Amino acid sequence: QVQLVQSGAEVKKPGASVKVSCKASGYTFTSYNIQWVRQAPGQRLEWMGWINAGSGNTVSSQKFQGRVTITRDTSANTAYMELSSLRSEDTAVYYCAREVVGAVWFDPWGQGTLVTVSS
Amino acid sequence: QSALTQPRSVSGSPGQSVTISCTGTSSNVGGYNFVSWYQQHPGKAPKLMIYDVTKRPSGVPDRFSASKSGNTASLTISGLQTEDEADYYCCSYAGSFTVLFGGGTKLTVL
Numbered sequence: 001q002v003q004l005v006q007s008g009a010e011v012k013k014p015g016a017s018v019k020v021s022c023k024a025s026g027y028t029f030t031s032y033n034i035q036w037v038r039q040a041p042g043q044r045l046e047w048m049g050w051i052n053a054g055s056g057n058t059v060s061s062q063k064f065q066g067r068v069t070i071t072r073d074t075s076a077n078t079a080y081m082e083l084s085s086l087r088s089e090d091t092a093v094y095y096c097a098r099e100v101v102g103a104v105w106f107d108p109w110g111q112g113t114l115v116t117v118s119s
Numbered sequence: 120q121s122a123l124t125q126p127r128s129v130s131g132s133p134g135q136s137v138t139i140s141c142t143g144t145s146s147n148v149g150g151y152n153f154v155s156w157y158q159q160h161p162g163k164a165p166k167l168m169i170y171d172v173t174k175r176p177s178g179v180p181d182r183f184s185a186s187k188s189g190n191t192a193s194l195t196i197s198g199l200q201t202e203d204e205a206d207y208y209c210c211s212y213a214g215s216f217t218v219l220f221g222g223g224t225k226l227t228v229l
Contacts, residue, residue, distance in 0.1 A: 035218070044122055045157070045165065045208050059216040069157040095164055104153035104212040105170035112164055119189075 002026040004034075004110035011116045017084040020113045022096030024077045033099040034079040035102075035106050036070060038092040043060040044049055051079055052101065086117045122145050123148065123209055123221035130227040136197040139224045142190060143208030149190035154210035156185060156194045159223075160205045168207075169194060196226070205229040 007021040021032060036048040049060030051070045058070045069082040078095060094113045096105035124142040131137040141148065141156075148154055154172045157165035167176055169185040172192065182203075187196045192211070196203055208222040 037220070043160075044223045045210075045221055047210075047218040050216075061217065091183040097165075104151075104218060105167055105210075106157075106165075107129070107167040107170075107176065109164040109166070 001099065004098060005106060006094075006096060006110040006113045009114040009116070011118065012086050014087055014117055015088050015117055016117075017082055018086060018093050018115050019082040020079055020096075020115070022079045022081070022110050024079070024098070027095055027098070029072075029077040030074055031101070032038075034072065035099050035108070036081045037095045037097060037109075039087070039095070039112075040092040041109075041116075043092075046092075048081065050099065050108055053079060054101075079084045083115075086115075088117050091115065091117045120217075123211060125207075125209060125220055125221040125224045128225045128227065131199045132229045133195075133199050133201060135199050135201060136195060137158065137226065139194045139196075139207050139209075139226070141192040141194070141211075142221070142223045143192075143211055144190055145155070146207075147193050147211040147213040148187065150214070151212045152187070154185070154187060154192040155210045156183075157208045158203075159208065165208065168211045172186055199228050201228050 003009040003021045006053050035050040051058045072079040080088050129137050156169040159165045172187045182198045207224045213219040
């Protein structure tokens with residue numbers, strides 16, 4: 001079955017970077033996009049950006065431009081989201097999700113990765 | 120961009136119907152037929168319930184339906200069940216390959 005499995009929880013200090021992975025299985029990785037969405041504690045879902053796993057083209061939210069880097073490794077069927085210059089407000093659960101190219105809906109989602117930013 | 124506007128909470132009794140609205144602008148909800156809805160139980164990842172404004176993925180009960188009028192999309196859940204109690208988020212394409220989520224609505228089944 002189609003599945004996205006994310007890397008484990010991280011604790012980072014302010015100013016550091018974090019890289020979250022999202023390993024796909026059960027489908028042709030390069031035929032879909034991978035989206036990244038985060039959710040701060042008790043807050044709403046917030047879109048961060050996406051990557052076309054085939055071409056490697058990316059788009060990110062203006063809010064995160066300059067701080068977020070989305071990449072993929074097609075040999076490992078894995079997408080990555082790296083967020084730099086972390087601050088306490090970046091404490092959140094980070095999700096990846098699969099998206100059909102040309103569609104705008106996310107299914108399925110990874111289990112989420114908690115990133116805690118604390119000094 | 121600001122989030123799409125959803126009511127913070129709605130409630131209903133088992134068997135009743137509730138409707139959750141999602142208001143945006145002509146630059147997102149009103150401009151494209153790319154509205155989706157997600158259900159999220161506490162501590163869980165979101166689950167796709169509706170896509171392309173009105174379509175239900177296989178496995179989603181037909182108690183869930185959706186529509187759009189102008190800049191407002193709506194999700195209706197009929198025949199409420201206790202397991203429907205969750206947070207619901209709308210999501211819309213917002214142009215230039217970007218996406219916008221709503222603020223989320225907490226559904227309580229009384």
